[in-house]
Amino acid sequence: MTLLRNLVAAFGLSLAFALPAQAEIDIKAVTSPGGINAWLVEDHSIPFAALEIRFKGGTSLDADGKRGAVNLMTALIEEGAGDLDAQGFAAARDSLAASFRFGSDADTVSVSARFLTENRDQALELLRSALIRPRFDADAIERVRGQVLANIRSNDKDPGSIASNLFDARTYGDHPYATDGDGTAESVGGLSRDDILAAWKGAMARDRIYVAAAGDISAEELGPMLDRLLGDLPAIGAVQPGDASPVFKAGITVKDFPSPQSVIVFGQPGIGLKDPDYFAAALLNEILGGRRFSARLMTEVREKRGLTYGIGSYLGNFDHAQVLIGQFAASNDKVAEAISVVKDEWAKIAKDGVTAEELDKAKTFMTGAYPLRFDGNGPIASILVGMQMMGFAPDYPRTRNDRVNAVTMEDVRRVAASLIRPDALYFTVVGQPTGVTSTE
Amino acid sequence: MPHRTGRALAFGLALFALPAQAGDVSHFDLPNGLEVVVVEDHRAPVVTQMVWYRIGSADEAAGHSGIAHFLEHLMFKGTEKLAPGEFSATVEAQGGTDNAFTSWDYTAYFQRVAADRLPLMMEMEADRMRNLRLPEADVLTERDVILEERAQRTDSSPDALLGEQMRAAQFKNSRYGIPIIGWRHEMEQLSRQDALDFYGAYYAPNNAILVVAGDVTPDRVKELAGEYYGPLAPSDKIAPRRRPQEPPQLAERRLSLTDERVSEPYVYRSYLAPGRRPGDQKDAASLAVLAELLGGSGTTSVLARALQFGDNPKAVYASASYDGDTVDSGQFGVYVMPTPGVSLTEAEAAMDAAIAQFLADGVNPDDLARIKAQIRASDIYSRDDSGDLARRYGEGLAIGLTLEDIDAWPQVLQSVTAGDVVAAAQSVLDRRNAVTGWLQAPEGAPVAPVGAPILPPAVQGATE
Numbered sequence: 001m002t003l004l005r006n007l008v009a010a011f012g013l014s015l016a017f018a019l020p021a022q023a024e025i026d027i028k029a030v031t032s033p034g035g036i037n038a039w040l041v042e043d044h045s046i047p048f049a050a051l052e053i054r055f056k057g058g059t060s061l062d063a064d065g066k067r068g069a070v071n072l073m074t075a076l077i078e079e080g081a082g083d084l085d086a087q088g089f090a091a092a093r094d095s096l097a098a099s100f101r102f103g104s105d106a107d108t109v110s111v112s113a114r115f116l117t118e119n120r121d122q123a124l125e126l127l128r129s130a131l132i133r134p135r136f137d138a139d140a141i142e143r144v145r146g147q148v149l150a151n152i153r154s155n156d157k158d159p160g161s162i163a164s165n166l167f168d169a170r171t172y173g174d175h176p177y178a179t180d181g182d183g184t185a186e187s188v189g190g191l192s193r194d195d196i197l198a199a200w201k202g203a204m205a206r207d208r209i210y211v212a213a214a215g216d217i218s219a220e221e222l223g224p225m226l227d228r229l230l231g232d233l234p235a236i237g238a239v240q241p242g243d244a245s246p247v248f249k250a251g252i253t254v255k256d257f258p259s260p261q262s263v264i265v266f267g268q269p270g271i272g273l274k275d276p277d278y279f280a281a282a283l284l285n286e287i288l289g290g291r292r293f294s295a296r297l298m299t300e301v302r303e304k305r306g307l308t309y310g311i312g313s314y315l316g317n318f319d320h321a322q323v324l325i326g327q328f329a330a331s332n333d334k335v336a337e338a339i340s341v342v343k344d345e346w347a348k349i350a351k352d353g354v355t356a357e358e359l360d361k362a363k364t365f366m367t368g369a370y371p372l373r374f375d376g377n378g379p380i381a382s383i384l385v386g387m388q389m390m391g392f393a394p395d396y397p398r399t400r401n402d403r404v405n406a407v408t409m410e411d412v413r414r415v416a417a418s419l420i421r422p423d424a425l426y427f428t429v430v431g432q433p434t435g436v437t438s439t440e
Numbered sequence: 441m442p443h444r445t446g447r448a449l450a451f452g453l454a455l456f457a458l459p460a461q462a463g464d465v466s467h468f469d470l471p472n473g474l475e476v477v478v479v480e481d482h483r484a485p486v487v488t489q490m491v492w493y494r495i496g497s498a499d500e501a502a503g504h505s506g507i508a509h510f511l512e513h514l515m516f517k518g519t520e521k522l523a524p525g526e527f528s529a530t531v532e533a534q535g536g537t538d539n540a541f542t543s544w545d546y547t548a549y550f551q552r553v554a555a556d557r558l559p560l561m562m563e564m565e566a567d568r569m570r571n572l573r574l575p576e577a578d579v580l581t582e583r584d585v586i587l588e589e590r591a592q593r594t595d596s597s598p599d600a601l602l603g604e605q606m607r608a609a610q611f612k613n614s615r616y617g618i619p620i621i622g623w624r625h626e627m628e629q630l631s632r633q634d635a636l637d638f639y640g641a642y643y644a645p646n647n648a649i650l651v652v653a654g655d656v657t658p659d660r661v662k663e664l665a666g667e668y669y670g671p672l673a674p675s676d677k678i679a680p681r682r683r684p685q686e687p688p689q690l691a692e693r694r695l696s697l698t699d700e701r702v703s704e705p706y707v708y709r710s711y712l713a714p715g716r717r718p719g720d721q722k723d724a725a726s727l728a729v730l731a732e733l734l735g736g737s738g739t740t741s742v743l744a745r746a747l748q749f750g751d752n753p754k755a756v757y758a759s760a761s762y763d764g765d766t767v768d769s770g771q772f773g774v775y776v777m778p779t780p781g782v783s784l785t786e787a788e789a790a791m792d793a794a795i796a797q798f799l800a801d802g803v804n805p806d807d808l809a810r811i812k813a814q815i816r817a818s819d820i821y822s823r824d825d826s827g828d829l830a831r832r833y834g835e836g837l838a839i840g841l842t843l844e845d846i847d848a849w850p851q852v853l854q855s856v857t858a859g860d861v862v863a864a865a866q867s868v869l870d871r872r873n874a875v876t877g878w879l880q881a882p883e884g885a886p887v888a889p890v891g892a893p894i895l896p897p898a899v900q901g902a903t904e
Binding site for chain 1: 483484485486516525528529532533534535536537552553554580581582583584585587588589591592593595596700701702703704737739740745748749753756757777779780806809810811813814816817818820821823824825827
């Protein structure tokens with residue numbers, strides 16, 4: 001996995017909905033008899049529940065020389081467990097109409113489950129077997145390894161992946177963030193069953209677990225359920241990596257790729273979630289590179305000049321690095337102009353800040369959009385786990401918009417001057433851009 | 441085909457997702473012909489408004505490919521009351537999101553906002569239904585944007601290029617063979633007048649469906665819709681959609697796309713198939729169930745079991761898909777990405793052998809029972825997402841189904857028998873009725889897949 005989200009995919013035909021005025025959800029903090037903490041939003045109107053479990057660490061826990069072990073392990077969790085082989089497990093899950101999704105990224109391994117009230121116990125027993133008794137059968141390992149290798153080869157010919165990986169390699173030094181969590185053909189090819197077992201024990205332990213549930217389940221039911229589901233996981237997992245020291249230097253790296261368009265990834269240092277200026281920075285980024293059509297980069301690069309289909313930036317708040325990253329694609333003969341416009345906007349906002357009108361609009365958007373995120377059991381469970389991992393309290397949704405509204409023009413001006421760094425804005429370009437060359 | 445036929449594949453099981461309980465869905469018409477559907481969901485103070493026009497790229501005149509989609513972009517460029525860009529800016533200023541999308545059969549616009557902002561959304565959407573104004577300069581810049589969109593979505597993707605070529609080979613007479621976004625050389629010639637002509641002919645209340653989903657009552661929607669959409673004049677140019685139909689395909693069609701950006705070769709085959717028809721969804725339901733049985737699961741489906749498992753698996757991935765949500769012909773697809781060292785010839789032969797075996801063996805009752813269980817459950821799960829329900833009703837009505845058809849779909853699916861599935865398979869899975877496409881890298885190039893992400897989607901980095 002890469003540290004870049006696919007911003008471009010967020011534009012256009014997306015049906016992703018955002019939205020109300022304040023997040024009026026009632027979050028209960030639950031502690032199971034066995035000591036597992038979870039957050040819960042009860043809603044009994046539809047007879048199913050969503051359960052989200054995350055383990056801190058993710059692919060960054062890969063041991064030396066074992067890049068891709070956590071990713072492959074995660075892809076194998078559901079491929080046979082307990083008495084069931086891969087096909088038996090899938091058939092059992094589908095008969096219950098439950099769904100389990102397992103994923104990994106640089107910072108987390110995640111489990112997203114959805115199950116009907118009418119067969120909840122059976123569904124959770126099945127999920128438990130995957131978490132506690134995965135088989136990692138030899139034939140499943142080879143089959144899924146083949147899929148991972150195909151994916152790696154595919155990404156090696158995808159300009160977006162190439163640009164992201166190049167950006168990460170140039171930025172994160174010897175930290176795990178510098179390389180793709182999927183691993184390489186060579187590293188994944190060399191993984192043994194023991195490596196996968198070690199990755200499982202290291203990544204999915206109780207000392208790094210975060211849990212949330214939403215839907216048709218009560219606090220009384222949730223506690224014992226979590227003990228049964230998770231109580232037999234190892235108590236202690238692998239040591240977490242240290243912080244990265246991302247290095248950003250103004251410049252451009254071009255990598256040749258045969259395509260009519262180039263993909264451009266750019267970035268500079270960011271700011272932490274716990275920084276007192278975080279919300280000023282979030283508003284600043286919303287004005288500069290938010291997904292709204294009226295954000296500055298969208299206005300200048302797309303709306304006024306037609307240089308791209310979509311452009312945006314975001315604050316990347318990772319466990320071990322804080323960055324401000326952007327991405328777009330442009331036809332090769334338009335790349336130079338588009339980069340120049342981005343640089344101009346960077347310099348302009350650093351020097352002049354934003355207008356009062358822009359700040360007002362960004363506040364209205366951010367505060368208005370926030371409650372719209374809590375729209376369904378699955379999204380709510382996911383958001384709740386995210387809040388726990390970021391260290392927020394259960395009342396955070398009620399106070400968050402006040403924090404946004406408390407930001408002043410002076411705050412934004414100060415943060416613009418210190419955070420936005422034209423001298424540290426680095427671009428990777430993958431394609432065959434006209435008139436753009438590497439600066440090194 | 442993982443990336444390209446997202447419309448069919450991405451929905452997967454969602455094909456089965458059912459409407460909310462009938463009591464939550466209401467339906468009425470305004471005197472000017474606007475059809476209105478209300479999907480109630482009072483769990484959160486949120487509402488989605490969608491307006492669907494029964495007009496898409498397959499309704500374009502020859503030589504003007506892409507105009508339906510271009511107009512969709514230009515609909516954000518203002519009216520007498522709103523300056524260019526002000527529509528989205530106003531939605532955003534309310535904390536909402538808005539966007540639009542175009543297909544062969546429809547064009548739709550939506551906003552998602554706090555429930556108390558619905559009147560403003562209706563006022564703006566009604567305004568641009570009849571009062572669009574297009575400054576020439578904005579039209580030209582936006583044409584550059586859609587050309588960039590084509591470059592990004594299609595020209596940068598060998599998958600998309602193969603898909604485009606295959607549709608062009610499949611549909612010789614129907615406009616379904618022409619890409620929604622348009623052929624580049626025709627897009628470059630699209631003008632302001634083309635857009636205004638298309639708009640004037642087709643954008644009117646009697647060619648539209650309004651769907652409102654979320655925290656709102658039918659009475660309130662009736663009141664608001666009457667106030668904002670009620671005064672709009674209907675168009676007298678709206679005629680039944682009688683588009684050129686695809687004749688029966690009698691001879692197999694094959695093509696091969698070679699591109700140096702390909703890492704993993706694959707075989708994709710698309711059969712011409714019937715779609716859902718008003719009052720007659722039986723064949724479509726049988727094909728939907730067939731797609732699930734044949735290739736809906738990467739572990740337990742017929743193709744997965746035959747090609748991805750065993751001592752000498754032929755495929756990294758194998759899948760099947762069905763798209764019958766169409767006004768005219770539908771499509772049924774099968775896909776195989778071979779394991780390294782297995783040729784496309786060999787992979788295709790293995791796929792055909794697996795299909796033949798399925799036709800000989802018939803349907804495994806356990807497989808069918810599992811799929812039926814999931815269809816039942818999707819009735820429950822689908823109620824968690826009223827925005828998605830809004831999309832299903834809007835799309836169904838836009839392609840000519842009735843509300844009764846849409847509500848009946850789950851039952852029609854549930855009533856499909858093993859015999860129905862085999863009969864559907866026998867009538868559609870005939871290579872004389874199909875286009876088979878190969879995607880490959882040039883000779884001598886290192887070979888590898890253009891697969892969909894195989895793994896579950898990566899969890900995003902933390903966001904506040």
